[in-house]
Amino acid sequence: ALGDAIGGWKIGAGGPDETPLYAPILADEIHASGATLAAADFPDALVEAEIAFRLRHDVPPRGDAYDLATVAAAVEMLPALEIYRSRYGDPGAVTQSENLADCLANAGLVVGDPSAGSAQDPAPSWDIDLVIDGGIREGRVLRHPVGDPRRLVVWLANELIARGEMLRAGQVVTTGALVLGPLGRDIRGEWRGIGAVSVRFG
Numbered sequence: 001a002l003g004d005a006i007g008g009w010k011i012g013a014g015g016p017d018e019t020p021l022y023a024p025i026l027a028d029e030i031h032a033s034g035a036t037l038a039a040a041d042f043p044d045a046l047v048e049a050e051i052a053f054r055l056r057h058d059v060p061p062r063g064d065a066y067d068l069a070t071v072a073a074a075v076e077m078l079p080a081l082e083i084y085r086s087r088y089g090d091p092g093a094v095t096q097s098e099n100l101a102d103c104l105a106n107a108g109l110v111v112g113d114p115s116a117g118s119a120q121d122p123a124p125s126w127d128i129d130l131v132i133d134g135g136i137r138e139g140r141v142l143r144h145p146v147g148d149p150r151r152l153v154v155w156l157a158n159e160l161i162a163r164g165e166m167l168r169a170g171q172v173v174t175t176g177a178l179v180l181g182p183l184g185r186d187i188r189g190e191w192r193g194i195g196a197v198s199v200r201f202g
Contacts, residue, residue: 004028008052008172010082010106011156016146020155021096023103030172031199033112037083039185039201042107045085047199048177049130049139049189051149052080052111059157059167066161071154074167076114079191080174081199083108083183111172112197127192132184139179149175 007027013020031037053075059066085107088094099105130137146152152175157167167173179189188198 006168006171008109008174009156009167010104010109010174011152012104012176013146013152016151020152021100021104022156022159023100023106025103025106025109025172025174029106029108031108031110033110033197033199035110036200036202037108039183042083042085042183042201045083045107045183047130047132047181047183047187048082048084049128049179049181049191050080050082050174050177051126051144051191051194052078052109052172052174053150053153054078054111054114054172055167055169057169059161061161061166066154066157068148068150068154071157072150075150075153075173077194078114078172079112079189079195079197080172081110081187081189081197082106082174082177083110084177084180109172109174110197110199112195115191115194126178126194128179129190130179130181131186131188131190132181133186137179137181142178144178145176152176 005027006024007030008025011020011022086105125143128139153173190196
């Protein structure tokens, strides 16, 4: 309604058998690694290190449902930092519908360069260092809640088509938190074998 485009999607599930929740991310809330953002815009926010995927091309409607191999060929893997902040005064009191209207508390996404590794066969686990103002919050041998995070992208591709939408070239799909930390002035995430992403809050 305000004229901004959908730049990506946030999706997550607590386990491989759970129905995912998803919400759009507006294009002007997606930032490249190295960005400087205003700290005053994100009071009480948290930062989450995540695995994300960017669409190389559209995933349009077709006769058959999309499968893992087809979607994997359409994406590139990215390291990402999500800025997590509810827009409600009392987040614990909101309904699921209100949470969805809040874009699942997404206040922004910072993405790094595409992984040198292939999105065709990502590792089953990742080593991630989340560095906040020089202090390290380490996550070792982290496994995604659904196993292979690409499964969420496949589900989303088919779900959007069923709703008259689709994944579009350039959109970013982020698939859930792996390491969580408080917002600081300087934040850097390092994914071994994938890459790094950083953001500064001034």
